[in-house]
Amino acid sequence: VQSWEAVTEPGSDARIASFTSISGPCLDHMGYWMRDRWRRPSPRGLRRALSQQLHSWYVLLFHVPVLPELVWRLVVAKRWPLLLHRLEGVPPRPGHPARTLARDAVHGLSLYRANFRPRLRRPRERRTEVPVQVVMPVHDRYVTPPLAEGLQRWVPRLWRRRLYAGHWSALLRDGAQVARMVTELIDHVGGAPEARGLARARAGAKARPLVVVTGGGSGIGRATARAFAASGAEVVVCDLDERAARETGGHAYRVDVSDEAQMRRFADEVLRAHGVPDIVVNNAGVGHAGTFLATTGEEWRRVLDVNLWGVIHGCQVFGKLMAERGEGGHIVNVASAAAYLPVKSLAAYATSKAAVLMLSDVLRAEVAGRGIGVSAICPGLVDTGITRTTTFSGLSEEEQDRRRDAATRAYRRRNFAPERVAAEILRAVETGRATVP
Structure with a gap:
């Protein structure tokens, strides 16, 4: 003074x-x-x-x-x-x-x-x-x-x-x-x-946040990345399919979110090339249907590696950067309505999403003092490509294809577009809402 x-x-x-x-x-x-x-x-x-x-x-x-x-x-x-x-x-x-x-x-x-x-x-x-x-x-x-x-x-x-x-x-x-x-x-x-x-x-400047979206090559991730870009944000998109990530727009990277080493390298590259992100959307996920007893250990690992560990990795590598910067930020974790609506045919999937919901609550309590908000998004049936890649326990490939087709038709009948989820994500970041059902 x-x-x-x-x-x-x-x-x-x-x-x-x-x-x-x-x-x-x-x-x-x-x-x-x-x-x-x-x-x-x-x-x-x-x-x-x-x-x-x-x-x-x-x-x-x-x-x-x-x-x-x-x-x-x-x-x-x-x-x-x-x-x-x-x-x-x-x-x-x-x-x-x-x-x-x-x-x-x-x-x-x-x-x-x-x-x-x-x-x-x-x-x-x-x-x-x-x-x-x-x-x-x-x-x-x-x-x-x-x-x-x-x-x-x-x-x-x-x-x-x-x-x-x-x-x-x-x-x-x-x-x-x-x-x-x-x-x-x-x-x-x-x-x-x-x-x-x-x-x-800068006084009078309009903020242009840096946003990272995982699983941004399709569905909710693509809609969210494009919605942030339309609002003026600079967007970084990663996906297993780098071509799909490039089609989304923004800065595209190929990343397997279940691989901790890849996620750490990705965070280092984002920091070097673009800076510390202001918003991170952990969206990457896979679908799987099967009862608890029918789901194999390998199927459990696949679902948890992507749906839970992918979110953990994203929260760790980018949350640490935000906390060290000391200027706040926001983390969005995409869970599902299955996180709190138990369905016996979604044992592994519902468990992974329930864990994401609790992880978000725990993380929010930890980083609130550093100005970092954490939102968990829990959409229901959304018309995305996840139904075309969902796996089913105990079924032949031919029967799985029939189930995928039936699920895709059901999701389309509901006609709930991923853009509507993206709008809720942007609103959650703006308002600091903790959970969006």
């Missing part, structure tokens, strides 16, 4: 090439932000102003004479590593904090007392032509992300980015993510192309 003083000095753009601020604008900008919301009240604006004032409780405490200094010297400084670990999950490390922490904190109290009230009461018009990136930790207990709203009034070259971290963990635990953001701005100001995350964060 104090660095804004130098950045907003007249002529600063001749001396400062770029500036990245963590946790908000300068005090003058904050003063105008508060003033605007109280002078031109709206329910949303008042709610956000009140929320920020509640988060700023510590400012009042800092203005109490003597007591804050005593608390810092006698209690907080001595227990600082423990407090960081309990409040924000920052692991203790050697050499931290510095032995000067208590003295530094007391100096910080003096800065608060000298500047906070005057700047909020009589804010100055502080503008700058310096390219500025504002990183707002979403889980900040003291500075709320809405404080960055309206900053383009003072900073025409502005990028606003969210980091799913806390006030202190943004640097002490997630410093690598912050360093990457800083480097992206420095490189861009120096002439490099705008990184995907930076382009998305």
